[in-house]
Amino acid sequence: MIVRIDSLTFRYPNGTTALDGVSFSVEAGERVAILGANGAGKSTLARHLVGIERPASGTIEIDGRRTDGLGIAELARTVGFVFQNPDDQLHAASVVKEVGFGPRNLRFPPARRTELVESALRRTGLNELRDTHPHHLSLGERKRVALASVLAMDTPVVVLDEPTTGQDHASVVLLGNLVDDLATDGRTVLAITHDMDFCAEHFDRVIVLENGGISWDGPVAHWLAQVADMAGQTLELPQMTRLGRRLGWAGPVSTVAGFLERLASEADPAPVPSTAP
Incomplete structure (x- = not known):
């Protein structure tokens, strides 16, 4: 298995408990959608996977290693994180430089860097925008640049935070195909999303967070069968x-x-x- 979380608890400095004893594991090649209402702890959970947040108690194991003591730079070799707001991670003067930053920082050989950057630009439909400054692009295009920069790092785990927000239909289709391709390649994809159509089309498993804990964990089809006739759902079918x-x-x-x-x-x-x- 690639990700194992055991009894993860996290509290913010004001005393608010965001995660309370969360436990689950994810196998290589799985596509897992993490769902829940605003404030359920989804983004907090995702930030733990890349070391932005650290647990108050419990353990996280990724690719056979516990994350205790591992820095963000070390975790970046295993987990690629695409932020909900692309402006939180874009900084280079051109798309190609942005996409190339990760593999260069990870000290991949030059030939491998070129291969990864060109593949990421092609797969995200950004090749014609390679010399454009990211901040001159639309929100949807900037989100694709952020995704390409993570793809170029070739991590076994990819975490997407609200990936379809601000994307047009063509970009959502492209993103869905990428998720499918990553899973076929044996890479694990976790997505925080409110987009139930995207979840149903491209993910195998759903983990639902509620009040800091897991209220459901299982196949997408089984979850939909359970909630289809329930009133008062916070997530639209x-x-x-x-x-x-x-x-x-x-x-x-x-x-x-x-x-x-x-x-x-x-x-x-x-x-x-x-x-x-």
Whole structure:
């Protein structure tokens, strides 16, 4: 397994408990969405994975090593973190310099650095913007630059904080394909998100945080089946699930592919009885 968290507790200086005994593990290649209402502790949990926050008690193990005593620079070799606000991590004078900063700082050989930077620019659709200053780009483009800078570091774990916020449809599709590709490559992806459509389409597992603890941990489809008929949910169900309910379908449908498959089956005419003797 790549990430193991055991009894993690964290309190802010004002005494507020943000995380209270959180425990879970994630295998290599898993795609895990971390959900919850504002203030549930999602971003606080993510910041622990890169050493920005340190636990009051409990342990974190990443790639076989406990994070106790490991600095942010050392953790950056294993965990790539894409902030919700890209301006919190962009600093270079051009896109290509920004994307190249991580692998250069990690002292990758020059040929490997070039390979990683070019691959990251291509995969995020930024090659034509490589010489542009990041602060001259739109929010969605800056978020892709931040993502590319993490991809270029080639970490086994990638953490995304609200990745679809401020992105247009094409960028969300590109991001979803990247998440799928990373998992295929054996890299672990954890995403903090309120975007239930993105979660349903591209993630295998859901961890729901509530009041600093885990209220659900399991497959996306099982979670949707449980919450589809529950009132008062703080997270909006995927569009396909809501549309299926409007059509009176039994059981949750969460993805576009699932919806089209169900629609085709509902539209199939009943077989005509044979009149042959």
